[in-house]
Amino acid sequence: SFLVLQHMEYEDAFLMLRALATLLKPDGRAFLQFPYLLSEFYGQGTIDQALTGDRRPIRVRAYTPESVRFFVEHAGLEIERLAVGLDDIVNQNEIGLICRRPA
Numbered sequence: 001s002f003l004v005l006q007h008m009e010y011e012d013a014f015l016m017l018r019a020l021a022t023l024l025k026p027d028g029r030a031f032l033q034f035p036y037l038l039s040e041f042y043g044q045g046t047i048d049q050a051l052t053g054d055r056r057p058i059r060v061r062a063y064t065p066e067s068v069r070f071f072v073e074h075a076g077l078e079i080e081r082l083a084v085g086l087d088d089i090v091n092q093n094e095i096g097l098i099c100r101r102p103a
Contacts (some may be wrong), residue, residue: 002033006060010071011074013061017075030081032072032097036084037062039093068095078102 042062086096
């Protein structure tokens with residue numbers, strides 16, 4: 001998932017993570033990307049959305065590594081790697097995650 005979950009309400013993104021946990025084969029892996037709330041780019045974007053009253057369904061919802069961990073683990077997935085700018089696969093404005101369905 002790249003640039004997808006960020007456009008969903010947090011509750012709907014969580015439900016999609018739960019669905020992913022059932023769709024992956026046991027020990028199957030997924031790569032996910034989330035915008036990083038504490039980065040200058042997405043942090044300012046979140047503030048701008050609030051100040052302008054932007055409530056469009058497609059607006060960006062940013063995350064922290066802790067909130068990603070919370071949602072992913074409660075969805076039944078195990079985290080293999082989670083980092084801001086994960087190995088330069090994503091930039092420093094994003095959280096990269098490799099997760100797996102338990103065997």
